[in-house]
Amino acid sequence: MQTHLERIKKDLEVLATYTSTPGFGVTRSSYSKEDKQAREYLIREMEKLNLKIYEDGISTLFGRKEGTMTDAPVVMIGSHYDSVVNGGAFDGPVGCIAALEVLRVLEENHFINDYPIELILMNAEEGATFGQGSGVTNSRGMLGTLTMEELTMKRNRFGQTKLEAMKEYGLVPNLESAKRKPGSIKNFIEVHVEQGPILENENKDIGLVGFVPGIGRYKLCLFKEENNDTKTAIDYFNALFDEMLKSLKNKITGIIIPLSTDNDNCIEYKVEIRTLNKEIIEQIDFKNKINDMVNIVIQKTGLHIELEEMARINYPNPTPPSIMNKENVEKMERICNKLGYSYMILNDGSGHDAMMMTEFTDTNMLYVPSVGGLTHCPEEWTDYEDIKKGADVLLHLVMDIAVNKR
Missing domain, CATH: 3.40.630.10 (Zn peptidases)
Structure with missing residues (x-):
């Protein structure tokens, strides 16, 4: 048939x-x-x-x-x-x-x-x-x-x-x-x-x-301010993010994607992680881990940065x-x-x-x-x-x- x-x-x-x-x-x-x-x-x-x-x-x-x-x-x-x-x-x-x-x-x-x-x-x-x-x-x-x-x-x-x-x-x-x-x-x-x-x-x-794969999504908003360089800030964040991925020895993958936005006040990026390892998302609070990276970038650059979860409603982020x-x-x-x-x-x-x-x-x-x-x-x-x-x-x-x- x-x-x-x-x-x-x-x-x-x-x-x-x-x-x-x-x-x-x-x-x-x-x-x-x-x-x-x-x-x-x-x-x-x-x-x-x-x-x-x-x-x-x-x-x-x-x-x-x-x-x-x-x-x-x-x-x-x-x-x-x-x-x-x-x-x-x-x-x-x-x-x-x-x-x-x-x-x-x-x-x-x-x-x-x-x-x-x-x-x-x-x-x-x-x-x-x-x-x-x-x-x-x-x-x-x-x-x-x-x-x-x-x-x-x-x-x-x-x-x-x-x-x-x-x-x-x-x-x-x-x-x-x-x-x-x-x-x-x-x-x-x-x-x-x-x-x-x-x-x-x-x-x-x-x-x-x-x-x-389980997927976790987060949004970074880098606010534009005088004498502050958003490109330097996202480069700092990229380096920290890559360091985290390497430290977890290929148990997760990740990407940072620029988002198109009409907001004149900030530049937005989506941070996405994916994994087939259920245990690692039970062991690590990735929102806190990413937030720690954001705080390090803020301390280095003085830039105002906000982190927002892009979670599915009523589901964990990352999902299993x-x-x-x-x-x-x-x-x-x-x-x-x-x-x-x-x-x-x-x-x-x-x-x-x-x-x-x-x-x-x-x-x-x-x-x-x-x-x-x-x-x-x-x-x-x-x-x-x-x-x-x-x-x-x-x-x-x-x-x-x-x-x-x-």
Whole structure:
């Protein structure tokens, strides 16, 4: 069995038309008119497949294919269909359409699954919509880590809180009903574009994720003052930061990135650390460690510097590393070999819903190549043939794990 290229292409091209910025990429923000348009299209496609269609208390959309076993945990596949402002047509929708196409093929071939299979279509993954740390809303709703307080903490570009935008969308959130019971999801699997150049550079069709590093993010604001040199200050900080990384003997990696800002009073930098070592983030308070470096730079330069955490709401900073289900990674390796698709293990650090789900259930991610590594921009592109290959791998994995082998 294989998925159908032309259907995948058509779905993605249709979804790309639901944008508030035609000609300037895809802008499909959470709880917007364009969100509703995409949702209505996806519902129409699901209705053709005899799925049980329902929403949870925060408007996450599901299509359920029942299995032979009643009250069994579900195999859940899908991704998000919202976008950043002036984003691309592939980040998120690729995983939604790959999963939708899998269910089409299973229906057409009268596949009998023992475990129920649920297509999940999420509309609030992008943290940029309501500000740093506010993303992956739908998956956090299922885990029970989304709070009512968060819904009023930050605002979108129209000045609305998340709660206000939800109400305008026609949604009265019920966080309790969105929570999934432990053990209710057998597997969570997400296909996504890589959002980086590695697969393309290595000429590989598929990236199989084994781990997602834990990520810590902080923002430095260096205030401009007379007779004080911000370049000297950031150079001092860079040296101290590099010294810390070396002292931890490759247990963490880090980067300092200039941030574009309209603030005339300060220059901003993002400090980011990543690690696959769970113990080190339990042993070291990195905010305090970075703050100590800031104080040393202040003493040396006299510059006013402020440190701010860029943490995900209600989560530690850094987050712990996310470990994918190893058995399924090995199954996907065998599937790729059988189908003749080249692959590599790609332990990527991007934040996705799958990263959140690893603490709740067996989780896996697979990537398809991004041309030029471009993402979150109108030029974002993934070849449809590559998307089909990712959907094929997903199809064969689902056919394996949705059958009771006892």
